Amino acid sequence: MNSVSCYSFKNTKRVKFKAEWKGTQIVFKSPVETTPFHWYEHGKKVYPSEKQFLTALRAVVKNKLNLNIPVNTLMRTMKKNIHSRNFDVFSQEEIDSMSTLVQDNEFLVLTFFSGNDIFPRLVGTCGSYYATEYVEPIQVKSSLLALTDNVKDWIWRLQISTQILELLKKLETDFQEPIHLCDIQMEHFGTYQQDESLRYLDLNQLYSRTIINKFFRNVSCQTDEDCDFFDCRSKCSLQTKTCAHGVTNNNFQVVCEKLFLGWRRSNTVIVPGLLLSQHTPSDLAEVVRQCANPENEVGKPRKSPDGNVIKRMYELIVEIEQTFVSRTSL
Template sequence: MSLYRKLPLSRCIYRYFLLTCILPSIVILYVLFHFKFFCLSVHAKQKVDQICKSLHKKDSTGNLCLPLCVKEEINSVSCYSFKSTKRVKFKAEWKGTGIIFKSPTRITPFHWYENGKKIYPSEKQFLTALRAVVKNQLNLNLPVNTILRIMKKTIHSKDSDVLKQEEIDALSTLVQDNEFLVLSFFHGNDVFPRLIGTCGSHYATEYVEPLQVTSSLMALTDNVEEWIQRLQMAAQILELLKKLETDFQEPIHLCDIQLHHFGTHKEDESLRYMDLSKIYPKSIINRLFRNLTCQSDEDCEFYDCRSKCNRFSKTCAQGVTNNNFQVTCEKIFLGWRRSNTLIVPGLLLSEHTPSDLAAVLRHCSNPENGTGKPRRAPDANSVKRMHELIVEIEQTFVSRIIP
């Protein structure tokens, strides 16, 4: 302190440094942690503690409760990238398999209060309500006994006849998560991660490794090996999108398409789509749009799913007019544009991109060649031609580097 008394200027410099550098840094770190832009493993362990406290109070049930909280078979608990979704709570390992724990973000209680006492619906009332949720979200018209069987199987309950009170509690929360519903009722297809199980209001899916590109900016200049890798990646994406068109009762729309939402399955290296929070059958998206009022086409958008505004009825009467192929060509294959200026080149933009592929990609991205956001889906023949061209180019480049 005597030194600072002799050198008041040094004290001022010290205080200035403290106010302008250290304190803002502390504030920035607090904001990043508070809003979960990143986290520490201690946060994941705190979430496990919360789940286990609920189990010890006998408020939770599910096949993952004992392995997580009692037997401690689920280990290597750590944070998971928050780029995917805020519903992701933590990553762990169970029986040598990576799993991701998630939970719904918004919850509407299924119970109500009478004279201050919490009242729950009967099993029949609950299953009737659940049947309506499945119909409303997935357009599946299933009998109540089928709903019960699927739900009991999903939470791995051994009692096949009735739902226990704690099971109704858990499912009341879980069924309000679109991803949980999709994984429960569309589990027979190999386009989504597998649902591993539940514990209370949390569920776990198998870990799928997000697609990795050779450059974070996908530079226009890359070597032949990198170009081949991108072509193979694009072909896999198109194959997955085709399954979404043909392997379900009706086409499934991905309304939030991003490259890191695609991932490679560990066992067979096939592609999976990981973030299911905004995927819906076509009929559900059509209903959403037809219930919207609009003044212009810009009012007929639900993330990447788009429609057109009818100027007479002032509604998005056509339903969804684009599809997964159009959005993928626009956002993933060609890249991010702003005011018709390329900002970040896409997966298939490279110095190696031939002119015929570039033309096909442009048509897929904007079939009407209009201004503004494209709102028309490419026809099946255009998509088929694009897929064939990508595979053909990939094979040509492979033959050049393999003697």
């Protein structure tokens, strides 16, 4: 390993640092708090049988990702990730390591949702630590100066916006059910250096629709505001006093509201988003507002935008980008 440096620290991870290995930058992470799969009887540590352990692993994957993984596939996948040479039996050390790792939402997503070019690649594990490829977070000028950006900056904003919409489309269609990002921030998107494709980096609050719907239906409420889980929102049922409707907004609505329009207070834009600029035509501004708040709700919007609105917005962004690129090439 050529070098090691601190990357960033968050409450969602106990350790997080960046290293360079054979010319490749990787990030090491470890879950915060987990429940061990072993227990104590008369002061002696007791481990589950292999059958009990695999049953527990399957339950965790089902509860977190809504995936039914066959036992043989589960064992093969986990053994591969921990680089075990013995594929016939789990050691106590492996049980401890895997019981920690599988309780981490990000590790599970990278393990079972790999191969789609949406998330960083899982490089491997070492005990309860796991390593992912490093993807550079997107940095955007967040100030009123963005309203007077130059043409080059505006083209870049348009290009990033189309990439974000394409990634969100994959989350809607490339899995057995739509995937919801419940904590969307600009820096949670990153550019993969090898091909400059866009990846989503923070997977701690990523859930399939079934899982987030199940979460909401167990939440008691008095008002709609009680039905907020980060950026995922539901509505309060007056009959049951629970968030019985499940998640009612989607990734497109959140991105339009938070990233494309920008940070708002009392319906006034304080920090402009990607698609607010002196170059923004009125038809694009209007369709972005329709995406961000389809029903002109007061307070936080809770309605998902219509698919035709998303399609129209994407087409407009691409058309405007091509127009400005053509101008700069003259």
